Amino acid sequence: MHNELKLFPREIKGQMSERTQKLLKIYYQTLSSVDNEFPYWYSRKYFELDNEVAAVRRAQALKEAFSHLTAVIFPGELIVMQKTMHYRGSFAMPWLSEGYFMSKEDEFYQASLKRGSTSADQHSKMGSGGGNVTKSFGKVVSIAGKFGIREEEMPALLELARMWYGKSVDDLGNKYEKMVPGYDCKEKIMRSLVCMFDSGYTLPQGREVINYYYPLQYGFDGLIKIASDKMSEVAGFANGDGMVGMNRLYNYQAIKLVLEGVQAWILNYAKEAKRLEHIENDLDQKQEYQEIYENLQWIAYHPPRSFKEALQLCWTLHIAVLNEDAISGLSLGRLGQVLYPYYENDLRNGKIIEEQVIELLELQRLKFTCVDCFASMGVVGGVLSGNTFNNLSIGGTDKDGRDASNTLEMLMLEAGIRCPTPQPTLSLLYDDKLDDEFLLKAVQSVKTGTGYPAFMNNRVAMEFLLEQYRNENMNIEEARAWSIGGCLETSPCSWMPLKINSDPKTYYIPGGSGQPTSVGVHFVSLPKVLELVLFDGVDQRTSESVLEKHNRKLNSYDELLATFKDYFSKIVELLVRCNNIQHDIWRKNNMAIFNSLLKPDCLSKGHLINELGYRYNATFNIETTGTINLINSLASLKKNIYDEKRMTLDELKWAIKNNCGYKTAESINSYSLMDQVKIADTEGVTRRELEHFEEIHSLLMKAPKYGNSEEYVDSILKDWEDWFTGMCRNYQSLYGHPLYACQISVSTHGAMGAVTSATPDGRLAGTTFADGSLSAYPGTDKNGPFALMNSATCFDHSRSQNTQLNFKLHPMAIAGNSGSKKLLELIRGYMRRGGFHLQFNVVDTNMLKDAQKHPENYRDLLVRVAGFTQYWVEIGKNIQDEVIARTEYGEM
Amino acid sequence: MKNKTQYHYRDTLNYAPVDVVKGIDLITKSLVKADDLAPPEYELLxxxxxxxxxxxxxxxxxxxxxxxxxxxxxxxxxxxxxxxxxxxxxxxx
Amino acid sequence: MSMSEDLALIFDVQGYSVHDGPGLRTTIFFSGCPLSCLWCSNPEGMLFKKRIMYNALHCKLCLKCNERCILLEKNCKDCQLLSCVEACPHQALRVCGKHYSINDLMRIFRRDRPFWGAEGGVTFSGGEPLLQEKFLHQILTECNKTHIHTAIETSAYMENCDDFLDIMEHVDFAFIDVKAMNEEKHRKLTSVSNKIILRNIRDLARCQKEKIRSEKLVLRYPVIPGMNDDDQNVEALIDFMQETELKVINILPFHSMGSSKYDLLNLNYEFKDLLFPSIEERAGQMANIAEKFAAKKIQCFIGSETLF
Structure with a gap:
């Protein structure tokens, strides 16, 4: 979602601390680095324990890995520990998948290419800037397109990977998914990029909210004792459950082992801090190491007593969960509400002051920004754009339905303003009950141009949750606890009763209690499915027949739509079955143990994620991309072919085959609509043909487009939403619960657009789809933002886990206090109409300058001034210069 | 344990690896290259x-x-x- | 002058206008204006007719427009059929100006209303909304009936003062431009006299005084370098405000955002080759002018700072 850092000097209040600046400077120079420590010790132990009970075997391997990680502390840090020894470190997990980081010549890689599990990689490009190691150099080998590993470690990694060949979730899962009838078709679906990726072995967890409660409440020793006691309590008892009742003994044993492993990891860091304290000469730094040592030494065993200890513990828990599995989108939830009791206590007792807290929060931001996720390039580059989506939610309502925002959250906003970094991103759970001061602070943050916070609708989310989780007894009180998982996934959470120090009060803090979401069926490209419909199942890029011919003439709009739904349903059903198997293999051998123990009700029930130990398991969903291009295309087909008969279907298909007379995006190396170039009539096409293409293309472009509050198109959107959100519930996850709709694009609109032909809405081959799910296609929303919002809210957003709408605003439109209030009004208006999500890109001078150099990235940038609106790219350079200068001055 | 031999920074104890090619010398606090030689008295990792x-x-x-x-x-x-x-x-x- | 009571010629409808009144607003831009300000940022609204905008960058010289044209003498100037525009496959031609009925506008307002917030509403601008007075009167009445907050951006150039006041009766908020106090200068800059403008403002101010708070009327002074930014003009303006007991003014720094539209309309933009004073100089100038107003106890807002 976010690009690399940009600094926006104008509306920032205050600067980040010097300490943060120094550490941030290191980040800017850091390369994404991979090493073998974790996979080495994990594999070594795992293979030693052949035949052990699965959960225990995994737990032993995890414990071995955690307790062997080399502790590294960087001078100046106050919050310490990271996933590996490196500043931005990660590692491979060959027990999940090993194909993608092999060299291209390697047989494993070739095999995974064939089954389409790496096809996304070929179409995803990492930005070559920042910390990405896109090419090997010196002693560093580039793997998975973005990560650097020492050549000294590479052969061992490959050897480790080979040990897992045939045993990884990827391989084993594949063996069994081949048993699904029509499996060949699934491979074709993946290869053609009708679907973007599988999650069972790439990112089996994530898009969920973590729960920090249990270690905060009991401490590690407390939890180990609970596990031990429970072991004695349940040993030998089935408790009425003949299937998995007995597993509780092994599960508690597993829990105990992993706790010991993480505890050992923390103690290694404590030891390192002590060692550094000894050899340090600078008195201040010495003191800092000492404090770090004391914090770690304490939280390795006991519940935290102070804000600093709690913050450190929460960070440690977060990276422990991140290390346990391949996981992207492990969100912090409402950390500000979790830590508030500690903060408030410390403040009251004079143990801490606000400025210290802000600095700690800045440092925490930096820590999260350094989090890398080692997954395949297609996943990391194509889907995630390198982001790891550690989302921090603020606001919402509390257990009793009141405004839950607090002063610590205000400080988190302040830290986000002073230290603009991609992580953690901020999500404001908007409710009419929220305090104006809080909301306006959030608007201030939006104005700095970082894009956070995004705004999500509290009530709409609650409605969705109550419906989806009703079979698991979700009630209103529980529904209020929700937060955003991943970037935009409404996730079920619960209230946990926290007590701290000797404070008699019980604080109800929210935390995640649900399984990963956005697992199930990933990113089905709707425009690509439409292409298959038009061409009887044949992928126009590869000429491969992906789906069985439908053999229909498509003589009416209804027939067309019915065929689309058929194809879509077939694709979904096949993907559900295959993904269910992959996830099933995952849960048999690679179940989460640490993450499980953190979430209710695993610890009390004695069952982990794989045995429905979580409170909410109905989390699997079906994701789509390119919704708006589909809708616009359907509108164009309806108007041009069926209603007004301005062209025949064959003519349209012929135009699409020829990219409406344009060269391919690939051949000109640009995927932006602005750059597309027409074929000259010397290149094998006649003048007559070119003219015909032009005519057709013009009609396609002129057909009604979404975002203008036009019934013709909006009704198509509404019908689609009603049908899609309804049909999801016909499919079941491996956990026996119905699926639901998820509508966000992350970055798939780029990668999937790249392999899709021209579409009937006038979009050209290879170019990017409209982003999000409800953003208008660039340049087509001509009736202003209110009309766009009206179109966007033409259907019930609560039937889907999410919807996504990105807005670009010029800073002049929201300048000053009145500008802030107006932006808030706009947000309110959209939320009141039932819109679920809004995100703002505020474009300022830096961006305008960039837009001058790279107008292809700013096709849809509107410069709004009193009097009229103009597309930036249509303003001549000299005026652009003037505008840039004006923007700096701040007045129009 | 003191050693007369010189090791690369990445083989020394008081080196914090920032990434695969560089790190921080924990004694001097400066940014150094992983493959450069550390001063002779630096302890072995x-x-x-x-x-x-x-x-x-x-x-x-x-x-x-x-x-x-x-x-x-x-x-x-x-x-x-x-x-x-x-x-x-x-x-x- | 107006087409008929039932339809108005409007060249733009903008949502999320933040500088055209309190709250969030939808702004309606009426075609046609009695003035011809040299710096106008909405040249497409100057004339009371549909205009074509031609974008040379998109044009591929296919001449399909020419083929479709049904005029016998190909004299574009007065053509209102504009059949060439539809024919262009490259979106090089665009029409500015469309007819809307009262119902059309009310439909738009109903669509936008949920997003205006408590203070927002509709602003009538242009061009000059007063030019289509009958329609304007009707739409204002409709807005009043449905409790929609109304604002207007106007030059106050209207012959019949009673008619002017009648219209303003229905307006909750008004921005009125005063381009220059000196009659001759005003003609030079806008091609019309400022006599009736000033008279209308005086009368309006007097009516206001008898009824409500003065924030209902805000004067606007677009500061055009080398044209109306001299000390005499400022002083004359201050005197005028003191005389009429108006307390609020909004001074607008000059901008040339509309200049690209001149090319699209094939018009000449006076300021094309002018060198403007730097940002700092302009900021300084605004501040100086603001000080002068402040010294006489007149509230002065610069640019986008508004009293909202």
């Missing part, structure tokens, strides 16, 4: 290549075996052994 139990591979500079636990397993010279309970420094160093 336990690594498999310095360990008694490490047996180098026949065909590869970068792979070998670890005989330090009950069951032998893959090992590689550059692996850090700071947290390894079986690490014993090879006196030939």
């Amino acid at each position: 336990p690594k498999c290549k310095f360990c008694k139990h490490f047996s180098s591979g026949a065909n590869s500079n970068y792979k070998g075996s670890c005989l330090g636990f009950a069951k032998p397993f893959l090992a590689y010279p550059d692996m850090i052994a700071k947290t390894c309970s079986s690490y014993i420094k090879n006196e030939h160093e």
